[in-house]
Amino acid sequence: MFRRRSITFRTTAFVAVVCLALVALDGLNSWHSRTVQLQQMSVATSNLARAMAQQADDTIKQADTALVGMVERIEHDGTGPEAIERLRKVFAMRVAELPQLDGLHIYDKDGNWVANSRQVAPQNLNNADREYFLFHREHEERGPHVGVPVRSRVNGKLLIPVSRRINRADGSFGGVALATIDISFFTKFYDSLDIGQAGAVALILENGTMMTRRPYSTDMVGRSMLDTGLFRAYVAQGPVGTAEILSAQDGITRLNSFRRLTNYPLFVAAALSKDEILAAWWRETLWHTGGVILLALIVGFVGWRLVKQMELRSKTEAELRRARDALETLNKTLNTLAMEDGLTGLANRRQFDVTLDNEFSRAMRDASTLALILIDVDCFKQFNDIYGHTAGDECLQTIGRTISGLASRRPGDLAARYGGEELAVLLPNTDVAGAAVLAERIRSAVRDLAIVHAGAPDGFVTLSAGVDALSPSVTHGPPKELIQSADKALYAAKMGGRNRVCTAEIRPTTA
Numbered sequence: 118m119f120r121r122r123s124i125t126f127r128t129t130a131f132v133a134v135v136c137l138a139l140v141a142l143d144g145l146n147s148w149h150s151r152t153v154q155l156q157q158m159s160v161a162t163s164n165l166a167r168a169m170a171q172q173a174d175d176t177i178k179q180a181d182t183a184l185v186g187m188v189e190r191i192e193h194d195g196t197g198p199e200a201i202e203r204l205r206k207v208f209a210m211r212v213a214e215l216p217q218l219d220g221l222h223i224y225d226k227d228g229n230w231v232a233n234s235r236q237v238a239p240q241n242l243n244n245a246d247r248e249y250f251l252f253h254r255e256h257e258e259r260g261p262h263v264g265v266p267v268r269s270r271v272n273g274k275l276l277i278p279v280s281r282r283i284n285r286a287d288g289s290f291g292g293v294a295l296a297t298i299d300i301s302f303f304t305k306f307y308d309s310l311d312i313g314q315a316g317a318v319a320l321i322l323e324n325g326t327m328m329t330r331r332p333y334s335t336d337m338v339g340r341s342m343l344d345t346g347l348f349r350a351y352v353a354q355g356p357v358g359t360a361e362i363l364s365a366q367d368g369i370t371r372l373n374s375f376r377r378l379t380n381y382p383l384f385v386a387a388a389l390s391k392d393e394i395l396a397a398w399w400r401e402t403l404w405h406t407g408g409v410i411l412l413a414l415i416v417g418f419v420g421w422r423l424v425k426q427m428e429l430r431s432k433t434e435a436e437l438r439r440a441r442d443a444l445e446t447l448n449k450t451l452n453t454l455a456m457e458d459g460l461t462g463l464a465n466r467r468q469f470d471v472t473l474d475n476e477f478s479r480a481m482r483d484a485s486t487l488a489l490i491l492i493d494v495d496c497f498k499q500f501n502d503i504y505g506h507t508a509g510d511e512c513l514q515t516i517g518r519t520i521s522g523l524a525s526r527r528p529g530d531l532a533a534r535y536g537g538e539e540l541a542v543l544l545p546n547t548d549v550a551g552a553a554v555l556a557e558r559i560r561s562a563v564r565d566l567a568i569v570h571a572g573a574p575d576g577f578v579t580l581s582a583g584v585d586a587l588s589p590s591v592t593h594g595p596p597k598e599l600i601q602s603a604d605k606a607l608y609a610a611k612m613g614g615r616n617r618v619c620t621a622e623i624r625p626t627t628a
């Protein structure tokens with residue numbers, strides 16, 4: 118069930134929620150910036166891959182276009198000395214035009230060098246063992262073939278072979294036309310790209326053979342990439358895709374974009390290091406997260422101080438309440454003590470006087486009755502003398518309790534110790550007869566207590582009482598006249614032999 122919590126609890130909860138909300142909002146904001154940053158970089162690597170694919174496609178296409186003309190010329194003109202001489206000149210022109218070309222070559226059906234773009238033709242060289250040669254000998258397709266990288270037997274350079282099959286007139290294998298692209302043409306282009314310190318790019322054959330890459334390493338050229346995350350991602354997503362891959366070679370996580378070339382069975386990959394992509398984001402995040410945490414700490418500290426002050430305040434308020442309650446109790450006690458007789462517990466003389474004045478005025482105002490009983494313990498001096506003062510006190514206490522029990526039935530009635538062993542009972546709205554009845558009841562009750570009093574005439578403690586009352590039909594003097602007349606009646610009771618009640622007309626009711 119819902120329970121209302123304390124203000125300090127609610128304030129603490131509020132401050133905690135504010136601090137947590139600050140940190141959480143900042144965390145969400147940072148995470149969003151990070152996502153945006155990665156998305157932007159994904160677009161950037163994707164664009165880079167597109168540009169690289171275009172460049173590789175164009176480079177190979179230009180070489181291949183040269184091959185188409187060569188093949189057509191050989192198949193038409195044959196390989197006589199004149200035709201070869203013309204071809205060499207055309208080769209030299211083409212190589213001069215296309216900076217990516219290392220050379221153009223013609224091989225016969227056995228792999229022997231027939232013609233090439235070099236000034237001096239190498240003698241007795243045979244390339245029948247090369248992968249591209251074997252490919253064309255075994256396959257009848259006339260399309261271009263991009264082979265695995267080879268190292269030149271003439272100048273030792275690493276080259277990408279682009280080749281086409283030459284057919285004889287009968288359609289049988291007649292040789293190979295080859296254009297070799299210097300790998301350094303690609304590496305120079307790749308070196309010019311802005312991909313950061315840990316970025317990487319690569320050109321890879323679709324059969325998984327690495328053509329070249331940045332960072333460049335000769336060992337990597339021709340290596341199989343089949344077992345790499347990049348190749349698996351390309352197979353899974355190709356021809357275009359993006360993947361975050363942890364490099365097995367250098368342990369760097371990169372955001373890779375890959376794209377297949379439009380015309381040739383190769384793909385390029387462009388990758389930026391995730392750490393480098395997020396470096397600026399990290400710096401910014403550290404700054405403002407630090408700021409937000411500091412702010413949250415300040416809010417928390419101020420909130421903590423506030424809560425402490427509130428606790429202190431409510432503690433002080435509780436103490437003040439307790440002090441006020443204690444004072445009120447003390448006041449009540451003091452009031453009671455001020456109005457109460459210490460021995461008998463009845464009202465004291467002061468309260469009696471105040472109440473008499475008030476009730477007297479009220480009776481005058483309302484034209485109502487007010488009765489007074491004055492009571493005196495008989496032969497009390499002897500009691501003290503015989504049994505001691507302490508026993509006398511106890512006797513008075515017992516009598517007080519008895520009177521209190523009989524004379525406090527109505528709210529306005531007041532039993533008081535008038536002085537010494539004299540007691541008084543004030544009875545508003547009571548006439549003489551009613552008061553006399555009560556007085557008699559009191560006298561009788563005390564007698565029935567049977568407190569032994571060897572000095573009393575009948576051997577027990579007894580009371581004498583005098584009764585008088587205001588009457589609406591009679592004009593009265595001040596309150597003391599009521600006391601005097603009741604006292605007179607008491608005197609009469611004493612004179613009449615004690616242990617009796619007399620009214621003001623001095624008519625004893627009991628003997």
Ligand SMILES: Nc1nc2c(ncn2[C@@H]2O[C@H](COP(=O)(O)OP(=O)(O)OP(=O)(O)O)[C@@H](O)[C@H]2O)c(=O)[nH]1
Nearest residue numbers: 493494495496497498499501506507509510537538
């Ligand atoms: N023990 C005790 N005695 C009290 C107290 N107040 C008054 N007395 C005593 O009560 C006695 C009253 O004696 P007196 O006035 O001579 O009257 P009495 O002996 O009762 O005789 P009568 O009134 O004529 O019957 C005195 O001895 C007072 O000392 C009290 O508070 N305690």
